[in-house]
Amino acid sequence: MRVFDTERQEWGGSRRERLFHTDQYLDVPRQKSVRQQTGIVLAVTGLAFGIWALAWKDEPEPYKDPTATQQESPETASGGTGDEVPADGSPSQDTTFESSATLPEDYESLQDIAGYRVALPKGWERESRSSQYGIDIVDYRSPDGTRRLQVFQVMETSPYSSLQAAQIEAEKLDGYEPVAMEEVPSAVGQAAEHEYRADEIAGEQGGGTRHVIDHRFEATDGERYALVAYGSEADGTEDERELVDTALLWFCPPGTQCDDPVG
Missing domain, CATH: 1.10.10 (Arc Repressor Mutant, subunit A)
Structure with a gap:
């Protein structure tokens, strides 16, 4: 209802x-x-x-430093870097330049047929012989035969242990006189050096005391190599030092791409 x-x-x-x-x-x-x-x-x-x-x-825009936008230079506004050379032509104080290291006078960089790169004086003759380990043993000799740079690969687990084994043989040389044997700084891996004098070294030409710098190091491929410089003690030790240091700076192991060293 x-x-x-x-x-x-x-x-x-x-x-x-x-x-x-x-x-x-x-x-x-x-x-x-x-x-x-x-x-x-x-x-x-x-x-x-x-x-x-x-x-x-009404959310505010992100904060901007007012000093960063006050007087924008025409070069920066148009896409320039802001680091251009001033009107007087002189570079700014914080400008840095990188260039390839300059080889000493009469030196050249060469790619050896064994696969590595090295630098040594121009006009030197090359000799090689087989090695029990790694690449062939290569000797570069000066035209007069009084100076030599030897390159080979070592089998020991460290540069210093390799030098210890080599020193045993060096001590057998007539007139052997050690100068230094120690680990040395390296930009890549471990390195060690044995510097000594001896009155007679097999295969060396010329009379008088010989000066030797035997530098062994780990290269960028993880293998260990030796650069050994021989020369006459009579003309000082700087030429052997330059020979080793220059060869080491430009050395590039086999099968490896290396940029030129930066000076």
């Missing part, structure tokens, strides 16, 4: 309709309370959204 609801000004449905639409049949005070609560929720939500929108819109 349907009845007219004077408060709601409508006809009331059956009990089954009220079970499915309970919110429509709340009394008036409770309906007002629901509307008020709903309004409060909507108002709070709108306020929060407004604050977020304003904050996002």
